[in-house]
Amino acid sequence: MPGLLNFATIDVPLAALLDEQLDEVGLILERQLASDHSAVNALCRHIEEYRGKQLRPLLVLLCGLATARSPRESALTEKHRVVAAVVELIHLATLVHDDVLDEARIRRQVPTLNNLRGNETAVMLGDYLISNAFHLCSTLVDPAINLALGEVTNTLCEGELLQLHHRDDHDVDEQTYFEIVRSKTASLIGECCRLGARVSGAPEPVGDSLHRFGIGLGIAFQIQDDLLDMTGDEAVVGKSLGRDLDCGKVTLPLIRYLGAADQAERRIALREFSRRSAARLRDILVQSGAVEQAHRHATGLVEEAKAQLRELHRGPARDLLEALADAVISREF
Ligand code: FPP
Ligand code: MG
Numbered sequence: 001m002p003g004l005l006n007f008a009t010i011d012v013p014l015a016a017l018l019d020e021q022l023d024e025v026g027l028i029l030e031r032q033l034a035s036d037h038s039a040v041n042a043l044c045r046h047i048e049e050y051r052g053k054q055l056r057p058l059l060v061l062l063c064g065l066a067t068a069r070s071p072r073e074s075a076l077t078e079k080h081r082v083v084a085a086v087v088e089l090i091h092l093a094t095l096v097h098d099d100v101l102d103e104a105r106i107r108r109q110v111p112t113l114n115n116l117r118g119n120e121t122a123v124m125l126g127d128y129l130i131s132n133a134f135h136l137c138s139t140l141v142d143p144a145i146n147l148a149l150g151e152v153t154n155t156l157c158e159g160e161l162l163q164l165h166h167r168d169d170h171d172v173d174e175q176t177y178f179e180i181v182r183s184k185t186a187s188l189i190g191e192c193c194r195l196g197a198r199v200s201g202a203p204e205p206v207g208d209s210l211h212r213f214g215i216g217l218g219i220a221f222q223i224q225d226d227l228l229d230m231t232g233d234e235a236v237v238g239k240s241l242g243r244d245l246d247c248g249k250v251t252l253p254l255i256r257y258l259g260a261a262d263q264a265e266r267r268i269a270l271r272e273f274s275r276r277s278a279a280r281l282r283d284i285l286v287q288s289g290a291v292e293q294a295h296r297h298a299t300g301l302v303e304e305a306k307a308q309l310r311e312l313h314r315g316p317a318r319d320l321l322e323a324l325a326d327a328v329i330s331r332e333f
Contacts, residue, residue, distance in 0.1 A: 003053040004327040011316035028085040057084035063196030066317035089133035096126035102243040109238040159183025168248035186218025216305030223298040226251035257290040
C-alpha cells in the first residue's frame with residue numbers, strides 16, 4: 001500500500017484488500033487513458049510517476065468500506081473503484097496545472113511535465129486528464145456524482161483564482177487563507193469521503209459527517225504541505241520547495257507571525273518576504289514559534305476531524321481512517 005501509512009500498524013487483511021483494490025483502480029486509469037497516439041501515451045506514462053500517496057482514491061475506498069453493511073470482501077464495487085479512479089484523475093490534472101502556475105521543476109522526485117515539455121504541453125495534458133475524469137465519471141450514468149464533482153472542480157479553480165488574486169498580499173487574513181485552502185485542497189478530499197459513503201448506500205447524514213472529516217483532513221494536509229514547502233528537505237519531499245515564497249503566496253506561519261509582531265519585527269519579516277529570502281524568513285518563523293503554532297493548528301483540525309468518525313461502527317476501516325488523518329500531519333513528504 002502506498003506512502004503515508006506504516007504497514008506494521010495496519011490490519012493485514014484490510015491492507016491486502018486495499019492493495020488489490022488500488023491495483024484495480026490503476027487498471028481503470030490505464031484503460032481510460034489509453035490513446036491511439038503513442039505521443040499521448042508517453043505523456044500519460046510520465047504522469048503515472050506522480051501517483052504517490054493515492055490519498056484520494058484510498059479515502060473513497062475506506063469510506064466506502066467503513067459505511068458498508070455487507071461484509072468487507074464484497075463491500076467494494078466497481079462503482080467505488082471508478083469513482084476512486086475519477087478523483088485520482090482530477091487530482092493529477094490539478095497537479096499538472098499547478099506545476100505550470102508555480103513554475104515547479106520537480107514532483108515526486110521526477111521532472112515536472114512543464115519542465116520537460118514546456119507549459120503548452122502541460123496545460124493541454126492537464127485538460128486531457130480533466131476531460132478524461134468527467135468522461136469516465138459519465139460512464140457511471142449517475143448525474144449526482146457528476147454534479148458533486150463538477151462543483152468540486154469549480155471550487156478548486158475558485159481557490160486557485162483567489163490565491164492568485166492575493167499574490168504578494170501580505171495583509172491577507174487568516175480567514176482568506178483558510179478559504180483558499182478549503183477550496184483548492186480540502187473540497188476534493190471532503191468529496192472523496194462523502195462519495196465513498198454515498199456509493200455504499202449510507203444515509204446522507206453519515207456522508208455529511210465523512211465530508212466534514214475530509215474537509216478537516218484536507219485543510220490540515222495543506223497546512224502541512226505549506227510547512228514542508230518552507231522547512232522541508234527537497235530530497236525527502238521530492239518536489240520543488242520554496243515555491244510559495246517565490247510565487248508570493250502568504251501561508252499560515254507568516255500570517256500568524258505578522259498578526260503578533262511589533263512594528264520593527266514586521267518590517268524585517270516583510271523585507272525578507274519581498275526579497276524572497278527563504279532561509280532568513282524561515283528562521284524568523286521557526287524561531288518565533290509561528291511554524292510550530294501552525295502545526296498545532298493542523299493537529300487540532302485532525303482531532304476535530306477524527307471526532308466525525310465516532311458514529312461509524314468500530315473496525316479496521318475506521319481505525320485506518322484515523323491513522324491516515326494522523327499521518328497527514330506527521331508526514332515529511
Ligand atoms: C496544490 O497547491 C494545488 C492544488 C491542490 C489545486 C490546484 C488546482 C488547480 C491548479 C486548478 C486546476 C483545476 C482543474 C480542474 C484542472 P500547492 O502548490 O500548495 O501544492 P504543491 O506543493 O503540491 O505544489
Ligand atoms: Mg504547487
